[in-house]
Amino acid sequence: MTAPMIDVQGLTIRAAGRVLVSDVSFSVAREQTVAIIGASGSGKTLTARALLDLLPTDLSRDAASRIVIEGRDLGTITPAQRPDWRRRTFGVVPTAVQSALDPVRSVREQAQLIAALTPERHDEFEALLATVGLAAPARYLDRYPHQLSGGEAQRVGLALALLRQPQVLLLDELTTALDAISRGALLTTLRRVREQQRTTMLLITHDLDVAFALADTVLTMDAGRMVECAASATLRRAPQSAATQALIAAWPTLDAPAQITTPTTGPPLLRAEALRVRFGAVDALAATSFTLHAGERTAIVGPSGSGKSTLLRALLGLEPRAQGAVWFDGARLGAARSRRWRQQVQWLMQHAGRSLDPRLRVARSLAEARAAHDLTTTPEQVAQSLAAVELDPSIADRYPHELSTGQCQRVAIARALALEPRVLMLDEPLTGLDPVTAAGITRLLARLHARTGVAVVTVLHDLAFAPQVADRVLVLDQGTLVEDAPLATIIAAPTHPVSRQLYDAARAATLSAPSSA
Amino acid sequence: MPPDPATRASPWRDRRLPLGVATLAALAIAGLVVPLFYGIDPNAMPDPVGLAWRAPSAAHWLGTDALGRDVLARLLAGTRVSLGVALLASAVAFVVGTLWGLVAGWRGGIVDTVLMGIVDTLLAIPRVLLLLIILGFWEARSALVVGVILGLTDWMRTSRLVRADVRAARTAPWIVAARAIGASDARILRVHLLPVVLRQAAIAAALAAAHALMLEAGLAAIGLGIAVPQASWGTMLVTAVTEVSFYWWLFAAAAVPLFAASAACVAISDAARTLLDPRAR
DSSP states (O other), X not given: OOOOSEEEEEEEEEXXXXXXXXXXXXXXXXXXXXXXXXXXXXXXXXXXXXXXXXXXXXXXXXXXXEEEETTEEGGGSOTTTHHHHHHHXXXXXXXXXXXXXXXXXXXXXXXXXXXOOOHXXXXXXXXXXXXXXXXXXXXXXXXXXXXXXXXXXXXXXXXXXXTTOOSEEEEESTTTTOOHHHHHHHHHHHHHHHHHHOOEEEEEOSXXXXXXXXXXXXXXXXTTEXXXXXXXXXXXXXXXXXXXXXXXXXXXXXXXXXXXXXXXXXXXXXXXXXXXXXXXXXXXXXXXEEEEOTTXXXXXXXXXXXXXXXXXXXXXXXXXXXXXXXXXXXXXXXXXXXXXXXXXXXXXXXXXXXXXXXXXOHHHHHHHHHHTTTOOOOHHHHHHXXXXXXXXXXXXXXXXXXXXXXXXXXXXXXXXXXXXXXXXXXXXXXXTOOHHHHHHHHHHHHHHHHHHOOEEEEEESOXXXXXXXXXXXXXXXXXXXXXXXXXXXXXXXXXXXXHHHHHHHHHHHSSSSOOOX | OOOXXXXXXXXXXXXXXXXXXXXXXXXXXXXXXXXXXXOOOTTOOSOTTTTTTOOSOSSSTTOBXXXXXXXXHHHHHHHHHHHHHXXXXXXXXXXXXXXXXXXXXXXXXXXXXXXXXXXXHHHHSOHHHHHHHHHTTOSSXXXXXXXXXHHHTSSHHHHHHHHHHHHHHTTSHHHHHHHHXXXXXXXXXXXXXXXXXXXXXXXXHHHHHHHHHHHHHHHHHTTOSSOTTSOOHHHHHHHHHTTTTTOHHHHHXXXXXXXXXXXXXXXXXXXXXXXXXXXXX
């Protein structure tokens, strides 16, 4: 048997006396794919950065840990040799590729920086762009990163990483920001890349579907420790560790038990009438009409760029280019929403944690929202609000940057509910969360809905999460409302092709049916 | 990952801040309190000829100047005046600059264009030239006039910094969220934006104080500073500078505190830069 491509023994990483990664050992054979899964903060990315010898400067790797790559101990490579060694050995696609690409250089110029593009190499790069799924690659060569969509940037990043024919391809949360349909396409691409390029792949992901679909071996990390390492199929069939079991249990399935159907009788609470948003000559949102009843739970689902967030912003009166009418509680709303209305309809933007003022402590943030509506807030009320979203009341005097993403999300929910709204609108509340945290949020939303009876509108790019947060689904495609039906109908018999596609993508991503790699 | 509480920056761990504050506090006490116990009138000239140019002695701790006035008494009075002028100038620049920048940045559009056009025009004129023109209107300039005028010629930088911060922050997610929650403009400005801009404004204010100290001396040198016989570090320096090779203590008496106070202001400004970063708290 040949020596493994990567061999890690007893990797321990410390920061200021705290152990962040503890005694991790694994090896990756040539042309094998290994996935590291685990909740956020479990040490996945740190482990990968240790392989590259690119740990943040305030962290240190224990001298006893040994990392051998291609038979070379990391310790024997001098600092001067490292940049060149990294370039030859690794192709890296980091999280949030779009911000990792050079904003002032076109795709072609970035490729030139990585490898001198002789005419042959140039053709090779175009072929690579085609391989990673960018049809008509010539169109992309002169684009700048801001002219690429999230999915396109991901693919360009992948092509750039492959350009030097690296020994190891390191992909960090490649699918985290993609909608279900683009994610499915990227998976197909990665399979093709693996076959054609015969690279060794290391995936860092909290997307179990990606891990199981691509990896030969899956390694679970939890709180800095490696808790399980087994062949992909084995791990999926019979997970041994509690952490893997929790991750798998938290993964959404379309078969989630149907919730109690909410009432849709009586006059509607919110009604949109021919709501339309034009960006120049393009309809970001074509004339859209729908109603929402008090206490109803609705999901707005569609691929990226289908106008979901635009619809939400138009409803909220945050979109100056919106035309058409919105009725609330029987009254037509003006362009400027009243303060009273703003109290009744609460909105959580995407990455809701960022909607907290970084200079205000949690308690102050909650009190501020209430003070905007002339409500006073006692410390007991703050504690109650935090308890309602299942947070420890002691975080009341923390700043947002001292909290995890999931905690920030919960604080934002607590702040919205502190105003006792009648409608809660959430824009992609699960984006960027690991499955365990995401499942915690969806469970919380279900409980809060049951207790307060607030109507909930949730924007999702993945139908798989809909059963947990909605009884009814609106499907948007290219700014048009193409289907408005109860969840059960969408799951049993989606009529529109896009609903069908979303359903298939969600179905493919569920872990119920093992797919062949 | 929440930072370890033990590694959080304490305001006093940064040595520049305590040093700067202590220096200014010591000078302020010297200017305000010590004169109550040191009973010599800074403008008294009991014997202009006989008492002139005395070296430091038990009767006159820092000696006397060309007109036989007690240097220590003048220094204490001058400290009060110079610090007062700097404080006033810095406060005027701070308030005017912050409000100007807040309004321009928040309202945007034509308001922004006009307000910032005025700033750019004023910045295009050298400050000393501006001071010469304005201060020329006064025959006898009091410390109050000099302080206000120094402030009114130094708020433009502050307003640009504040405006840039507001422009950047007004689309920040937490500001958009505050709007969606239903907070009024006044509330957003006061609660969410003011703390953002205060950092730059405070840094600029501390620097403005340092500039005002130096300019007060500079204006005194060209005869447009605080009118004599009022003592200030600037007026004392100017009268001492011609005789510095013979009577160096006259010069040092004003130069040392001027230097110390300016350095203290710069140190406080530097410390404010790090301390007011929310992530360092």
